[in-house]
Amino acid sequence: GESVGLHLPTLSVQEGDNSIINCAYSNSASDYFIWYKQESGKGPQFIIDIRSNMDKRQGQRVTVLLNKTVKHLSLQIAATQPGDSAVYFCAERAGGYQKVTFGTGTKLQVIP
């Protein structure tokens, strides 16, 4: 999961296995939660979002789960591929407000 501080959590996964990246958020008023992927040398790119009135949303090979009771968000990647190797950030946003708060990130390493 994500943590505050200087050490970036790392998740190592065998190619073909499923990955689960976790995130704890802080603001119970947030109504959008977003996952970004940042590959080395690039800016973060949008993967998937979920509204606070949902608890699950699926995309292509990715699923986001939201548990508002414990303020927890997870990103599941099915059949992880080498191209999934990156740093993943969760972000929260309160509707109508421009400011987005990012987590510290989790590094996903895919072992071929």
Next chain:
Amino acid sequence: DVKVTQSSRYLVKRTGEKVFLECVQDMDHENMFWYRQDPGLGLRLIYFSYDVKMKEKGDIPEGYSVSREKKERFSLILESASTNQTSMYLCATLGTIEQFFGPGTRLTVL
């Protein structure tokens, strides 16, 4: 596709120099942002702008200023660069839900 471009990928400056980082977007987005990214600290918001000539401080504005004279352009200014401003700087715009990021400028202050 939204395109966000930043003027430099890599920049090396000396302590005390004035530094300008430029960001340009082509999708007519109202909101633009400057973040710095440091290992283990994630993205921290420096400033954002919700309209031309409008700006708001983010979480770490000290030592920085911004300028938004045109809708498509948002500049970050380091008035007197210091070594603790060595970092990756990311510009972003805001669409309906998600943000669109530029490739980043890695700034080293010697």
